[in-house]
Amino acid sequence: MRAMTNPRAITRLVIHCSASPNGRPVSIAEIDAWHKARGFHRAPAAVLRWNPTLKHIGYHFVIGVDGATSTGRSEGEIGAHVVGANINSLGLCMVGTDSFTPAQWLALRNQVGALIEFLPEMEVVGHRDLSPDKNGDGRITSDEWLKRCPGFDVAAWLANGMRPETAHVLDAT
Template sequence: MVVIHCSATPNGRSHEVNEIRRWHMFERGWSDIGYHFVITVDGRIQAGRPMERPGAHARGCNQHSIGVCMVGEDAFSKAQERALSQLLSDLEAQLPDEFAVVGHRQLNPHKSCPGFDVARWRVGEAPFPLMAGAHIAQQEPSNGA
């Protein structure tokens, strides 16, 4: 199962995997970033925690799930939509027998993340929540994860 999250940061503001890793390690005391992948505002897919290690992103489901964090809160860039589609296709090819995609809010009624109905979006029944009029400048790739 793949669990989609948001970073709960202002829409359009760029954050990198290493910044989120620092939040998780130093502010929460975790051993690593909780997510396996982070999708930046400009659509880069950055590796977080190795997929062989359980995540720390969905209590009760971490042992059997992959965590993907979309940087933003409730609206994302077109580049993020393309990157999420590509990442999900890649993960489905790697994990065909156990593949399902849910939003964090589907696993915890106290969460609103990622701010959209992932399952309905995947089958074309709901739109992807795009930032209104946001222009995202291309950034230099980080040497991070």
Template sequence: MKITQLVVHCADTPNDRDVTAEDIHQWHIQRKWAGIGYHRVIRRNGVIEQGRPEYWEGAHVKGYNSTTLGVCLIGRDQFTDAQMQSLERVLQEWKAKYPNAEVCGHRDLDPHKTCPNFDVKGWWAKVKGNRYENA
């Protein structure tokens, strides 16, 4: 599978509600989908949970699933420091495997979406810049 983009999502659940990968898996099955569409889920406390295996095409960005991996932050628009640290870890891990893949938000691939409700490209540029400055 040729991965060209690493896509950040949010669950669009209340910011104070903890949700698991298993919860999302059940919601997606109820919609008659083949289970959870994301490859990773990051809970409110920063715990990273496995979604679909990376070798299994995701179901998270219409028209892009065959060339993307998806990570979902639990919440709507206020993510915890622990979540953001875990997001950085997941993306670093994926970038090591897929160095040419672009980091982006769902909204960058679908203009009808606001998910994940922050500028992923801008955030990632700052993360990368800080990492090199502090190295």
């Protein structure tokens, strides 16, 4: 990725999934169309400067089933991917629901590693981890998740040296 400054005090990377069938390719243009249907809009000036064919997408990065990482919004743009927490975050989407190809896992590790190099203080979380803590115990437990997104435990993945649990790895065959 290109050198970046931290123009809007990014403190968090939020990992999402596309909630499409595991292993089925989805292009970033399709995600842009989904986000158009949901009424998301990038600022016109930002569209002119970066990825002008993607006028709606809410994410900053999308990792396809082939492991290719595409960019959506630029890091300097506020995304549209998590209610109430877009201003200081980046949004990354894994194509699939809860099981991803080995190439995707490798790309995720590379992308998150590169982002952490530029923003070492950044917190890396899953979308579901930002659900409201209903019982106020300081932990977001599965009964409190508003969504299952991104379909895996980001904290466990980080704690395991960015290695996925086997149950979340799609067979390469």
